[in-house]
Amino acid sequence: MSDAASETASSDPFELKASAITVPVMKLFDPDMDRITDLMTTKIEQAPDFFHNAPIVIDLSALKSGDATVDFALLVGLIRGMGMIPVGVQGGNELQNEAAEMLELAILSNSAGRPRPRPKARAAAAPGAAPEEHSLLVTRPVRSGQRLYARGGDLVVTAAVSSGAELFADGNIHVYGALRGRALAGVKGDTSARIFCRKLNAELVSIAGRYKVSDSISREHWGDAVQVYLIENRLVVEPI
Amino acid sequence: MARTIVITSGKGGVGKTTTSAAIAMGLAQRGNRTAVIDFDVGLRNLDLVMGCERRVVYDFVNVITGEATLNQALIRDKRCDDLYILPASQTRDKEALTQEGVGKVLDEMGKTFDYIVCDSPAGIEHGATMAMYFADDAIVVTNPEVSSVRDSDRMLGILASKSRRAENAEDPIREYLLLTRYSPERVERGEMLGVDDVQEILSLDLLGVIPESPDVLDASNKGAPIILNEQSDAGQAYTDVISRYLGDDVPHRFLDARKKGLFGRLFGG
Numbered sequence: 001m002s003d004a005a006s007e008t009a010s011s012d013p014f015e016l017k018a019s020a021i022t023v024p025v026m027k028l029f030d031p032d033m034d035r036i037t038d039l040m041t042t043k044i045e046q047a048p049d050f051f052h053n054a055p056i057v058i059d060l061s062a063l064k065s066g067d068a069t070v071d072f073a074l075l076v077g078l079i080r081g082m083g084m085i086p087v088g089v090q091g092g093n094e095l096q097n098e099a100a101e102m103l104e105l106a107i108l109s110n111s112a113g114r115p116r117p118r119p120k121a122r123a124a125a126a127p128g129a130a131p132e133e134h135s136l137l138v139t140r141p142v143r144s145g146q147r148l149y150a151r152g153g154d155l156v157v158t159a160a161v162s163s164g165a166e167l168f169a170d171g172n173i174h175v176y177g178a179l180r181g182r183a184l185a186g187v188k189g190d191t192s193a194r195i196f197c198r199k200l201n202a203e204l205v206s207i208a209g210r211y212k213v214s215d216s217i218s219r220e221h222w223g224d225a226v227q228v229y230l231i232e233n234r235l236v237v238e239p240i
Numbered sequence: 241m242a243r244t245i246v247i248t249s250g251k252g253g254v255g256k257t258t259t260s261a262a263i264a265m266g267l268a269q270r271g272n273r274t275a276v277i278d279f280d281v282g283l284r285n286l287d288l289v290m291g292c293e294r295r296v297v298y299d300f301v302n303v304i305t306g307e308a309t310l311n312q313a314l315i316r317d318k319r320c321d322d323l324y325i326l327p328a329s330q331t332r333d334k335e336a337l338t339q340e341g342v343g344k345v346l347d348e349m350g351k352t353f354d355y356i357v358c359d360s361p362a363g364i365e366h367g368a369t370m371a372m373y374f375a376d377d378a379i380v381v382t383n384p385e386v387s388s389v390r391d392s393d394r395m396l397g398i399l400a401s402k403s404r405r406a407e408n409a410e411d412p413i414r415e416y417l418l419l420t421r422y423s424p425e426r427v428e429r430g431e432m433l434g435v436d437d438v439q440e441i442l443s444l445d446l447l448g449v450i451p452e453s454p455d456v457l458d459a460s461n462k463g464a465p466i467i468l469n470e471q472s473d474a475g476q477a478y479t480d481v482i483s484r485y486l487g488d489d490v491p492h493r494f495l496d497a498r499k500k501g502l503f504g505r506l507f508g509g
Contacts, residue, residue: 140400140412144397145397163390178440180441
């Protein structure tokens with residue numbers, strides 16, 4: 001069938017066909033976020049137009065399984081915050097694929113043909129956590145090992161967030177208790193997102209991929225009610 | 241309909257089995273028909289702590305696989321007529337505890353018992369998740385130190401998401417904190433977390449504080465649950481725990497370092 005024929009003869013509004021598109025692949029060798037950030041900044045400075053709104057695939061296959069785990073949310077936030085569009089991930093393990101799915105990345109099958117583990121359907125993260133794509137309100141303590149994601153909105157927790165717990169939001173994160181775990185706001189690259197908490201004891205705070213671990217948070221604000229936001233790519237912690 | 245209580249912690253060696261034995265005995269002493277089940281397949285200890293190790297014929301796994309009936313496997317306590325023990329298998333694989341099998345046994349027990357106490361193994365693996373899946377109440381046993389507190393917190397997260405109540409969107413499991421091996425002297429010296437610290441981190445109702453006591457080891461060796469020792473601080477603390485669990489308002493004891501008496505002050509330095 002010729003192209004012209006299919007265009008005119010078919011009454012369908014679209015057709016699906018496989019097509020190969022060249023997409024840059026970011027092959028990770030080292031999960032160290034600081035080094036990744038540095039290198040990316042340099043690369044983008046060299047060719048800002050090339051990277052602007054460019055789709056990119058993250059390849060995890062070169063990472064040794066025993067390696068420290070890639071902080072996926074940070075990485076994706078960083079890429080999005082730098083103006084690129086991460087579209088998929090390949091070569092990851094089950095855990096990484098699960099994290100990727102949560103951040104709405106496609107899981108691409110490996111070129112090596114390794115069977116791609118199907119990520120399990122995401123279980124409800126916590127009681128009361130509704131799956132709709134809006135703000136998420138959580139009234140019970142968020143325990144170590146629990147992960148919550150407010151897709152498309154703010155995450156509000158009216159209790160404490162334990163160390164070892166992870167909060168993700170496309171928008172802002174509010175914690176009306178002690179924040180002892182990790183909080184990542186603006187994971188889709190929204191640099192205007194903020195984190196608010198009644199008591200800052202966080203292991204990590206991040207906005208659009210820029211992050212501070214507890215060691216690098218000023219002791220001055222430790223345990224205070226604070227907000228965290230970005231000014232010109234710098235993370236600011238300020239008492240409120 | 242029985243109320244199912246899981247005694248859990250995440251971390252090992254914090255006093256789950258001691259607590260299971262004491263709580264089961266305490267509930268039974270007050271006239272409740274009570275069964276205590278050892279979920280630690282392959283590492284069973286509850287029979288020793290309950291002093292019935294020489295009367296084990298069939299075990300929990302035998303009942304699940306249909307090799308024995310529940311009545312054949314349940315061991316009646318010699319000190320208290322209302323208390324029964326269902327020991328764990330020492331030889332089987334813990335995968336033998338299937339969710340369906342455990343559910344069936346608990347359902348059957350629910351018809352005749354008032355309380356079913358589930359002694360969870362350490363860790364967050366299969367045995368531990370089976371022990372908590374059907375629970376109505378959870379008593380989280382915690383030592384006043386950071387790693388135990390964190391593990392308890394992790395366990396609370398699992399309780400909130402992977403239990404039958406959570407999956408059926410019923411009322412959540414009622415969670416209680418039980419601090420064990422508490423030493424007020426060491427808290428005063430700053431070597432241990434205090435009650436308030438632990439409670440702040442876990443934000444949980446405090447069911448009781450069991451003081452560190454040599455009587456506990458003694459009780460395990462003798463196979464007599466510590467709650468039977470009315471002279472012991474730890475035994476009395478467990479008696480208070482039972483009262484609180486059953487709804488009485490009992491003040492917490494043994495929270496402060498003991499004041500030294502005249503002799504202590506004169507000779508104790």
